[in-house]
Amino acid sequence: MKRSTLVLLKTLVWLACLWPLARLVWGAATNNLGPDPTAEITFTTGLATLRLLTISLAITPVRRLLPQLSWLIRFRRLLGLFAFFYATLHLLTWIALYTAFDINAMTADVVKRRFITMGMVAWLLLLPLAATSTNWAIRKLGGKRWNRLHKLAYLAAVCGVVHYWWQVKPGVLTPVTITIVLAILLLARPVLALAQRRKVTAAA
Amino acid sequence: MLIGKPPGIPASAITPREQYMNRRRFLRTAISGAAATGAVAFGAERIAEVLSPSAGVLAGTKLQTVKSPLTTTGEQLTSYKDVTTYNNFYEFGVQKYQPAMNAGGLPTRPWTVRVEGLVKKPKTFDIDTLLKMHALEDRVYRHRCVEAWSMVVPWVGYSLSEFIRQCEPLSNARYVQFLSYYDKHVEKWSSESTIFWPYSEGLRMDEAMNPLTLLTFGLYGEVLPNQNGAPVRIVVPWKYGFKSAKSIVAVRFLDKQPHTTWNDMAPNEYGFYSNVNPNVDHPRWSQKTERRIGLPFYAQLRTTLMFNGYGDQVASLYNSMDLKKYY
Structure with a gap:
């Protein structure tokens, strides 16, 4: 890929990733975040996290299926870090706007409420991934170990979706789309691996 | 070719809610009134009903109310x-x-x-x-x-x-x-x-x-x-x-x-x-x-x-x- 194309694509991805934040900032500045701004901020940052995480997880299976798109790997770190960025904003929203920095309220929430526990677990799973996202960390850990560690992204996404289901009212089905997409991505790995093995066996 | 955003509606051109509702009410009354006087021979009430089916119960219609001692005071109303x-x-x-x-x-x-x-x-x-x-x-x-x-x-x-x-x-x-x-x-x-x-x-x-x-x-x-x-x-x-x-x-x-x-x-x-x-x-x-x-x-x-x-x-x-x- 030409350098100029890459720069252009990276710029576009940055803009797309910053879009939800820009909307929130603009909305807050113009007092235009709807009737319940706190809920709007929470929902926007949470959904952005799940979407970005899901897109970053889709890159590997897409590359396997369509080798001509293998350059997509250059965007995975960016997407993953933005997912972590929104997850952190989501966490800060809860700390500032729901508990008003009250340690007791936070502890009670994490201990008593499984959806908050699960959200916390998801964020904690993303934390080491963000921390080891530099080239230096990859070299230090070695490719194999780094890869194994970063499989946690799948677990974090599952925790994130469970967190979403546990948050909505029973009977409400809004998390169903992201759940289906994630389920397909989780299934794609073993299915593609199996297909690969068959091909290798057939060739031998 | 003209490119660009069409000019927005200036605030001065927006009808205030009160006036808008009044106009609706006036039209409703006028239409049912005209229908009632002009069409007595043709079952005017039915025509008026068709022209203005829910006159008096449309959302936004003012209700006659009295004060209540059970009202909650000292709170800012939600818009x-x-x-x-x-x-x-x-x-x-x-x-x-x-x-x-x-x-x-x-x-x-x-x-x-x-x-x-x-x-x-x-x-x-x-x-x-x-x-x-x-x-x-x-x-x-x-x-x-x-x-x-x-x-x-x-x-x-x-x-x-x-x-x-x-x-x-x-x-x-x-x-x-x-x-x-x-x-x-x-x-x-x-x-x-x-x-x-x-x-x-x-x-x-x-x-x-x-x-x-x-x-x-x-x-x-x-x-x-x-x-x-x-x-x-x-x-x-x-x-x-x-x-x-x-x-x-x-x-x-x-x-x-x-x-x-x-x-x-x-x-x-x-x-x-x-x-x-x-x-x-x-x-x-x-x-x-x-x-x-x-x-x-x-x-x-x-x-x-x-x-x-x-x-x-x-x-x-x-x-x-x-x-x-x-x-």
Whole structure:
């Protein structure tokens, strides 16, 4: 890929990733975040996290299926870090706007409420991934170990979706789309691996 | 070629709401008046009815009201816009903005309310009869949703007890159940959730007879918009919002606690009583605080009051009860 194309694509991805934040900032500045701004901020940052995480997880299976798109790997770190960025904003929203920095309220929430526990677990799973996202960390850990560690992204996404289901009212089905997409991505790995093995066996 | 945004509508060109409504009303009166005078020989009333089917009951129509000592004072009202565009009315969609978009098809006229069960004689009341049964009062109430948000709404109605007296319940009636309108063709969004319809809610008889419990026909001095539960709903200000059933078509008097929608869906989350109680958490969030609708994000959070601040009037209803058990 030409350098100029890459720069252009990276710029576009940055803009797309910053879009939800820009909307929130603009909305807050113009007092235009709807009737319940706190809920709007929470929902926007949470959904952005799940979407970005899901897109970053889709890159590997897409590359396997369509080798001509293998350059997509250059965007995975960016997407993953933005997912972590929104997850952190989501966490800060809860700390500032729901508990008003009250340690007791936070502890009670994490201990008593499984959806908050699960959200916390998801964020904690993303934390080491963000921390080891530099080239230096990859070299230090070695490719194999780094890869194994970063499989946690799948677990974090599952925790994130469970967190979403546990948050909505029973009977409400809004998390169903992201759940289906994630389920397909989780299934794609073993299915593609199996297909690969068959091909290798057939060739031998 | 002209490229660019078309000029926006200048503020000076926007008709104020009052004037707009007046013009509508003038047209309605003028049309039905003309039809009535010009077409006496052709069954004028029918024509007037066709031309202006719901004159007098359209959302936005002013209601004659009187002051009430039961109104809540000292609170900033939530704006008309927020009260009428941020709704939980799952028959018209599960998102808060959906009822305002989708409830237009709710046929609020003609409308009747069936009274059944343990009553001297089953009856059916027409909405017009209900509107005239008692003077309509302006009552500002705090409205606390189980989802931990709250509003302050100026409702219009009269105490449900006035209506219940007209129903002549038998002495063994201990509970009253409210059933909401349900038609899956009108409310096709009702399949977005796995709820069993029609929506059902209920109160113990002494709760229903408490003067705070409001049979509600309007808000902000006007007929209820459809998304707020037109043409008639219940408002129980010391309970979580879902207890205040919308668009009532039947009232049943029973000797046993009725099945109610959210209690059936998730009994551990939504008790039959569901009194606003900061000391009993919802399993999924704390009920100690709430977010006031319509304020900037940094100013929304406030402390939730026991019985939503109506303890003086209602605490005695629960004297002998463990409210942690009967949440």
